[in-house]
Amino acid sequence: MNDDKRKILVIEDDLGLRTQLKWALANFEVLVAEDGPKALHQFERKRPPVVILDLGLPPDPNGASEGLATLEKLLKLAPLTKVIVASGNDERGNALKAIELGAYDFYPKPADLDVMRLIIDRALTLHDLEEENEQLALGRTSPLAGLVASSPEMLGLCRSAERVATANIAVLITGESGTGKEILARAVHDLSARAHQRFVAINCAAIPDNLLESELFGHEKGAFTGAVKQTIGKVEQAHHGTLFLDEIGDMPLSLQAKLLRFLQNRTIERIGGRKEIEVDVRVLSATNRDLAAMMTDGSFREDLYYRLNEVSMHMPPLRDRPGDAILLARYFRAKYAKDFQRAPKTFTTDALAAIARYRWPGNVRELENRVKRAMLMADGKAISSADLELCDDTDILQMPTLRQIRAQAEAEAVLRALAITDNNVSDASQLLGVSRPTLYEIMHAANMPINRRDRS
Numbered sequence: 001m002n003d004d005k006r007k008i009l010v011i012e013d014d015l016g017l018r019t020q021l022k023w024a025l026a027n028f029e030v031l032v033a034e035d036g037p038k039a040l041h042q043f044e045r046k047r048p049p050v051v052i053l054d055l056g057l058p059p060d061p062n063g064a065s066e067g068l069a070t071l072e073k074l075l076k077l078a079p080l081t082k083v084i085v086a087s088g089n090d091e092r093g094n095a096l097k098a099i100e101l102g103a104y105d106f107y108p109k110p111a112d113l114d115v116m117r118l119i120i121d122r123a124l125t126l127h128d129l130e131e132e133n134e135q136l137a138l139g140r141t142s143p144l145a146g147l148v149a150s151s152p153e154m155l156g157l158c159r160s161a162e163r164v165a166t167a168n169i170a171v172l173i174t175g176e177s178g179t180g181k182e183i184l185a186r187a188v189h190d191l192s193a194r195a196h197q198r199f200v201a202i203n204c205a206a207i208p209d210n211l212l213e214s215e216l217f218g219h220e221k222g223a224f225t226g227a228v229k230q231t232i233g234k235v236e237q238a239h240h241g242t243l244f245l246d247e248i249g250d251m252p253l254s255l256q257a258k259l260l261r262f263l264q265n266r267t268i269e270r271i272g273g274r275k276e277i278e279v280d281v282r283v284l285s286a287t288n289r290d291l292a293a294m295m296t297d298g299s300f301r302e303d304l305y306y307r308l309n310e311v312s313m314h315m316p317p318l319r320d321r322p323g324d325a326i327l328l329a330r331y332f333r334a335k336y337a338k339d340f341q342r343a344p345k346t347f348t349t350d351a352l353a354a355i356a357r358y359r360w361p362g363n364v365r366e367l368e369n370r371v372k373r374a375m376l377m378a379d380g381k382a383i384s385s386a387d388l389e390l391c392d393d394t395d396i397l398q399m400p401t402l403r404q405i406r407a408q409a410e411a412e413a414v415l416r417a418l419a420i421t422d423n424n425v426s427d428a429s430q431l432l433g434v435s436r437p438t439l440y441e442i443m444h445a446a447n448m449p450i451n452r453r454d455r456s
Ligand SMILES: Nc1ncnc2c1ncn2[C@@H]1O[C@H](COP(=O)(O)OP(=O)(O)OP(=O)(O)O)[C@@H](O)[C@H]1O
Pocket: 146, 147, 148, 149, 175, 176, 177, 178, 179, 180, 181, 182, 183, 184, 246, 286, 287, 288, 328, 364, 365, 368
């Protein structure tokens, strides 16, 4: 019968109090433990969302050391747990210490049972909300696995990714550094028929030019000084799967020719090898450089560009994805709370405002690093703009007011209507469904010259 009831763990060394609480909380499935180790054992088995913890536990029944240590261990196991601490009148300092460590609330002993039930109800509601939020943040908002996005720009891109994934064509992903190009490439691979085969990535900028050829195509034993054994290159490793060429704009010209040959013939020769080896890979590549300009100045081969770019996809910078920065910040907060086994923290209002206003020159990577650092460093339960080191006014996006947005849209509509009506104000006002004086007002407000043709 207990199955429908919510679970609560009561950690209390006094048998009388344990029994009293069990009786008073008959609406719940009450688990009890008289010391820290037993409590942790119960907790691991049943995972109750709410725990009532007496700080004075053996072997330190008159102090709080064992209670506080148990609190820390519980929150490490499940950071979303709401721990309510019981404290005597002279233990206020310890209760506050427990709150600092992540306890949800405290109540003075002896317990007023009505107040206690209220605290428990609120704790349960908050626990359920936070759990739901975490679930959302950890992936359900994502149209593609691992790629968190909600802005129309990104949702459109996700749809394109789904479409190109199934066709076996080369995709070139462009976009500023840290925007998530590699994550998009992985999503394309995961959605393709090659998903159960390997995704092999190589960063062409991270490997010195003289080693890149061997890294890509492999070498035979003795092919050059130091080639002590045969080595299979990345292209061959990706056989039947996907090869991701990151920072393709950094590939030296000599190697571009060799890559082009591979894309034309679909065969490679290891350095120092004599036979041609057939390799079947799908090639995805990415760059944050302007390949068009590089083709003009001769540093990137045009024929290779067209081989790599059967379809192109552009990752917009984070500042051009309205709403995504906040969503991603919440996602990384949940991710690192889990990774670091920390109690979840909220963002203060000023932190959220700072995230929305900042220009994010380093894009998602910068956001991830700032949230990660704040999760480690922030004292207390909330992350502020100072914890994110977003306090000064540099790199702030100027947010237009609604009034400015409306004025701009009106001015654009008027310009379009005047163009269509050959500058006839009467016809333009009719087209826009406003009176002539209103039209003049908009033109005046937008500083447009008022020497238009008018029928009247
Ligand atoms: N939409 C997203 N959802 C979740 N994580 C993301 C998203 N975009 C980027 N990231 C994370 O941000 C970091 C940078 O992403 P990624 O390496 O894919 O960027 P990039 O554009 O390939 O960067 P570079 O040009 O420097 O190679 C990674 O840790 C990645 O997991």
